[in-house]
Amino acid sequence: MTETVLRTGAEKRRFTLDMRALSPFVALIALVIAGALINPDFLTASNLLNVVTRSAFIAIIAVGATFVIAGGGLDLSVGSMAALTAGVMILTLNNLGGGDMGTLALGMLAAIALSAACGLANGLVVTFGRIEPFIVTLGTMGIFRSLVIWLAAGGTITMRNFELRELYRPVYFGSVFGIPVPIIAFLVVAAIGALILYRTSFGRHVVALGSNEDVARYSGVPIWRVRTLTYIIQGICVGIAVLVYVPRLGSATPTTGLLWELQAITAVVIGGTALKGGIGRIWGTVVGAVILELVANIMVLSNFVSEFLVGAVQGAIIIVAMLLQRSVHRGR
Amino acid sequence: MKATVLKIAMAAGLMAGVATGAMAQQKNVTIGVSIPAATHGWTGGVVYHAQETAKQLEKGYPGLKVIVKTSPDGAAQANALDDLTSQKIDALVVLPFNSDELTNPVREVKRRGTFITVVDRGLKDPSIQDIYVAGNNPEFGRVAGKYFVDNLKQGNVVVFRGIPTVIDEERVTNFEKALEGSGVKVIDKQYANWNRDDAFKVMQDFLSKHPKIDAVWASDDDMALGVMEAIRQAKREDIKFVLGGAGMKDMIKKVMDGDKMIPANVSYPPSMISTAMGVTAAHFYTNAPMRGTYTLNAQLITKDNAKEHYFPNSPF
Numbered sequence: 001m002t003e004t005v006l007r008t009g010a011e012k013r014r015f016t017l018d019m020r021a022l023s024p025f026v027a028l029i030a031l032v033i034a035g036a037l038i039n040p041d042f043l044t045a046s047n048l049l050n051v052v053t054r055s056a057f058i059a060i061i062a063v064g065a066t067f068v069i070a071g072g073g074l075d076l077s078v079g080s081m082a083a084l085t086a087g088v089m090i091l092t093l094n095n096l097g098g099g100d101m102g103t104l105a106l107g108m109l110a111a112i113a114l115s116a117a118c119g120l121a122n123g124l125v126v127t128f129g130r131i132e133p134f135i136v137t138l139g140t141m142g143i144f145r146s147l148v149i150w151l152a153a154g155g156t157i158t159m160r161n162f163e164l165r166e167l168y169r170p171v172y173f174g175s176v177f178g179i180p181v182p183i184i185a186f187l188v189v190a191a192i193g194a195l196i197l198y199r200t201s202f203g204r205h206v207v208a209l210g211s212n213e214d215v216a217r218y219s220g221v222p223i224w225r226v227r228t229l230t231y232i233i234q235g236i237c238v239g240i241a242v243l244v245y246v247p248r249l250g251s252a253t254p255t256t257g258l259l260w261e262l263q264a265i266t267a268v269v270i271g272g273t274a275l276k277g278g279i280g281r282i283w284g285t286v287v288g289a290v291i292l293e294l295v296a297n298i299m300v301l302s303n304f305v306s307e308f309l310v311g312a313v314q315g316a317i318i319i320v321a322m323l324l325q326r327s328v329h330r331g332r
Numbered sequence: 333m334k335a336t337v338l339k340i341a342m343a344a345g346l347m348a349g350v351a352t353g354a355m356a357q358q359k360n361v362t363i364g365v366s367i368p369a370a371t372h373g374w375t376g377g378v379v380y381h382a383q384e385t386a387k388q389l390e391k392g393y394p395g396l397k398v399i400v401k402t403s404p405d406g407a408a409q410a411n412a413l414d415d416l417t418s419q420k421i422d423a424l425v426v427l428p429f430n431s432d433e434l435t436n437p438v439r440e441v442k443r444r445g446t447f448i449t450v451v452d453r454g455l456k457d458p459s460i461q462d463i464y465v466a467g468n469n470p471e472f473g474r475v476a477g478k479y480f481v482d483n484l485k486q487g488n489v490v491v492f493r494g495i496p497t498v499i500d501e502e503r504v505t506n507f508e509k510a511l512e513g514s515g516v517k518v519i520d521k522q523y524a525n526w527n528r529d530d531a532f533k534v535m536q537d538f539l540s541k542h543p544k545i546d547a548v549w550a551s552d553d554d555m556a557l558g559v560m561e562a563i564r565q566a567k568r569e570d571i572k573f574v575l576g577g578a579g580m581k582d583m584i585k586k587v588m589d590g591d592k593m594i595p596a597n598v599s600y601p602p603s604m605i606s607t608a609m610g611v612t613a614a615h616f617y618t619n620a621p622m623r624g625t626y627t628l629n630a631q632l633i634t635k636d637n638a639k640e641h642y643f644p645n646s647p648f
Contacts, residue, residue, distance in 0.1 A: 027375075034434040038533075039539050041541055041571075044540060046540060046566075047537075050536045050537075052535070074558070138479050149369075149370060150369075151648065153375050153376055153379075153380070153647040154369070154370020154373070154376025154377075154379055154380075154647055154648075155376040155377070155648050156373060156554075156648075158582070190342065248529075248532065249529070249532065249558060249561055251528070253373065253527075253554065254370070254376075255525075255526075255528075255554075256529070258527070294388070297533075297537055300522055300538065300541065301537060301540065303467055307521050307522050307523055308496070309495065310523070
């Protein structure tokens, strides 16, 4: 008797969870149909590839944010961190001066090292300082942003070596078998992220930590280490996003990455990860990032939305898309 | 009475010898300069030019002291004004963050008898200022519009707007007014927040949406750079030129070098802070009347005059 009840309960839950995991895709399909109705140019391969390519930065950063948020944390500093990392990377490349692969590799290494260090700093202050992550990362957000403004003296940090710029350019604009490199990059990052979150004990620890910290502690989850690691993963993801971002315009300005933290968090939530922690959905997050970029694209392609109202319509579309998702898994 | 004092002073000077004579002629004036911190390219240029001009003026006018203070936001600027007043300044040159927040703090400084010069963004109460130096936003749009009418004559143009502000509104409405009656047509407008990345995205979308675009009014150099990259990626040949604005050094260099896609620029110089500081210093050291409003022209920068607008050492 009890067994039967338990079994049906579990089955029921699994079914609901599957619908939840699928619902971001439903919203995505609805948006694509809406876009096609609004402007036939929307469905051209070049437009769709542009949009998905553009969403790469936010998607990669949001994969990291999925770990942090699933673990019950929050990182507001990612936009500033991206700007700082991009600035330092370009300065490193300029100082090395060469136009060869070796220079580029060193610059990339510097970027990843710096962003991982920034993530480590966030993680250590959150865990050992026992301060709300909201406050810690709000503080580092200001610090990273000011540092990049200081490095740029308020102006622009630009890649000076023309050869290097041309060598690096294909990382954003190039494609392999017709698929733009940034798309490949974010699919790989998401696949690795999914592997870590769903198939390793660390991943399960993150989710356990996010759903109930006390229970996780009593179950022997190394709280400090797991939490700090989520911030380091976030940092590394920011670094990877920067590697794809820098070749696009070859420069970093004080406005680089402005509000990216908000977009990343929105992508994570659209994707079905709970903002209070305990549930993490990597593929949903990636779809969330694409949805955000699609909405902006549809706005520009439409002919009937005045440029003054773009923000309002964008906000409304995101809310409607979320309501649609909700009704899908409620109605089953 | 005044004449007597002068005579006595002169006599004293003569008696005391050459050294004291020089001292009596020297006039000690302190000018405080309060500007926004470098948060984007243009304000970065303002900071650079303010610091350069401070050095030049101190060299040119003996006894002059110039204190430059930068502030990250409106409230911090109000505090900076207090700090400057406590250093006994004779004149204040201020580029206010915004009109609402800073009108009263500047009025307080004025009450102490300080000479006030306001730059670029005006105060709510213009009676506070002794001198007002400003760029010309309507003219900025008009000059750009006229360039399209003269050089494109006919065709489709897409327009990039900045951040929704009065500045942006004045520029765009006057741009469109200048196009009236010509063959140049604005087929699309969109905000891109004076930001490269946003301009890149919007331009990608414009290129998908419109099969034929003849020219782009990016209205700002940062946005123009994003636009150029999107055009290059799409390999579109229909766009004849991109017109930016504000005179960023990279873009002025392109105009100087005769880049076909960037044939011109429209100035909105951050060095207007230098104009303001120069006029203020001259008020104390010359007998020429200086009080009044100075509106700087939005100049069309082409290959011929690009050199005057090129500052390779400025961050902007």
